[in-house]
Amino acid sequence: MxxxxxxxxxxxxxxxxxxxxxxxxxxxxxxxxxxxxxxxxxxxxxxxxxxxxxxxxxxxxxxxxxxxxxxxxINYTNNMDFISTIDPVLKAFAREVGKTVFFGVRADDEIVYICKYEPENPIITTATVGTKNPIYCTSLGKAILAYSQEEEREALMARIHFKTYTDRTIRNRTDFLKELELVREKGYALDARELEEHMECAGAPVFGPDGTVMGAISVSSLYKPTEDYEALGRTVCKKAVQISKLLGFIGKI
Known part of the structure; x- marks a missing residue:
């Protein structure tokens, strides 16, 4: 490009x-x-x-x-008015799961953290509001891209330069496409210590009234071998569906 x-x-x-x-x-x-x-x-x-x-x-x-x-x-902020709708839901969700919750959107081949919600005793996370991370090694990015329009997804895939952050980072287009297919099957995405060795995240897409993906929510915490991250992913998916309906989405994910 x-x-x-x-x-x-x-x-x-x-x-x-x-x-x-x-x-x-x-x-x-x-x-x-x-x-x-x-x-x-x-x-x-x-x-x-x-x-x-x-x-x-x-x-x-x-x-x-x-x-x-x-x-x-100001126009951008006005277009983000839905944040006031999802804000109390995600604050309560962070307290419920006892982990840090994010809402993020796509900015070309990266995701931007728009909101961050922490429980009473949060685990320190490096991501802060306004920062960006690669789309291919974050649960937010995977969730958003998996449910984006095929034409949009294909165009973006051609621009991604895969960089290795940990031994678990996805390194090529073929593996990433398989990962996105898995995300669509499950309804949620995992960042299995692909960006940071000590952090594991689960994310799921949020849809707007017209059925397009608006962004995604994720739950982030320090990695624990004993934690069931697939179960966490299903929990995040249910919350994302709830938020999507709250925003007027009436379709089926």
Missing amino acids: KLNRTALRTVDILKLVSKKPDGITLDEICEQLSIPKTSAYDILTTLVHTGMIHVAREQKQRYTIGLTAYRVG
């Missing part, structure tokens, strides 16, 4: 500027992102014109995030 360099630079500039509430100069942007000044200036001029970035015309112009970017963010 060929990516447009200017578009990538634009995104990088927006990310950098958004982290600088006091503003950042053109020189600082060029230095931190290793972008030629002429290229950065052209991108910034366009972003200022569209309102994505605001410029304070002082002795040295300083750039801050603009009103249009804020509105885009």
Whole structure:
């Protein structure tokens, strides 16, 4: 897949500027992102014109995030209003299972943790809200991709670069496709210490009113040889079905 360099630079500039509430100069942007000044200036001029970035015309112009970017963010938040519906259910679920519960969505070939719910005495997990992990070695990612549209799944599979994190990490397309088939048979996915040696997770897909997969929920904890993770997976699957119905899904998984 060929990516447009200017578009990538634009995104990088927006990310950098958004982290600088006091503003950042053109020189600082060029230095931190290793972008030629002429290229950065052209991108910034366009972003200022569209309102994505605001410029304070002082002795040295300083750039801050603009009103249009804020509105885009608000629109995204509004589209995530369903979180308020599932929030109490997942909080109660975390207390019920005594483990950390996540809700995540797909971002290209990764999953993003949108929500995190912990029991009273949580086991520390490295994943935090907003962080990303590969789709092929997380229960969230497997659950989402297994139930995505076939055309969408095939296009994504072509972009995945398999990296080994533990001895149990899936290493190739063939094994991953077999894993996704197994997920569809069971209704849930397992991360059998594929991302982190000491963590095991079980995840299941969450569907919206139109039947498309919106994301997934997962339960994460330190690995215990005595724990029945298949049973945990079935529990997570039941909760995911409950949440899907709560969100208006009336089909059959």
